[in-house]
Amino acid sequence: MTLRVLLVDDEAPARDKLTRYLMQTPGVDIVAEASTGAQALTQIRLHRPDVVFLDIGLPDMDGFDVLGTLGESLPAEIVFVTAHGDHALRAFDVHAFDYLLKPVSPERFDRLMKRLMARVVPAGEMGARIDGLLDALPTPDSYASHLLVERDEQTRKLPVASVERIEADRNYLVIHGDGGPYRLRGTVERMQARLDPAQFVRINRSTLIRLGSIVEVAPWPGGEYRLVLSDGARVTWTKRYLEAMPSALVRHL
Secondary structure, rough: OOOOOEOOOOOHHHHHHHHEEEHHHOOEEEEEEOOHHHHHHHHHHOOOOOHHHHHHHHOOOOHHHHEEEHHOOOOEEEEEEOOOOOOHHHHOOOOOEEEEOOOOHHHHHHHHHHHHHHHHHHHHHHHHHHHHHHHHOOHHHHOOOOOEEEEEOOEEEHHHOOEEEEEEEEEEEEEEEOOOOOEEOOOOOHHHHHHOOOOEEEEOOEEEEEHHHEEEEEEEEEEEEEEEEEOOOOOOOOHHHHOOHHHHHHOOO
């Protein structure tokens, strides 16, 4: 599998330097470059890269604004590249993969790329293969019966029947249930398509729940509902996602 990279920096010399480093790394494809936040948003949505090298000080918006605009649809690992070290804590608050200070040395870049290749390439390559095999198992209506999840650098096959809820965390999903939480690279939209809608429902922008896990429902301001799940979690079923609620609750409460 090739690591697909997007470079975002308003300074051409900085992009050129990263390009030289990347060209010395086997298995890397620079899919696009951008010099503004608006261009970055366009290129991310167009190419869905595996990794974005993102400058914080862009002319139209900073790198954090780019991530905020993307919200939960972020498909990539983010490596911030900046001349200033005072944004490091904020970078890791938004789950950045790494934070590079300019000027970036070849040794520092090499260590970063080894970590990226070890994490992103095997996850995309083997995960896609195994997910395909799992989804091909003879299950009702061809919905997934197991998920391939990660925790503490270990991977296991988790039965879908044991999942209580699934929450988005940037370009990952957090899977709760059966000794979790576990992590899985992906989006809520893609996961929803893999799960049986008779068992799982999307209740807000970032959360899927198993209907059988609902133990309490209470009206909430704004025409929404507050749910208590069997693991004690409290989640909100927002107004936008209420279409499936009446029949679902009649069946499962």
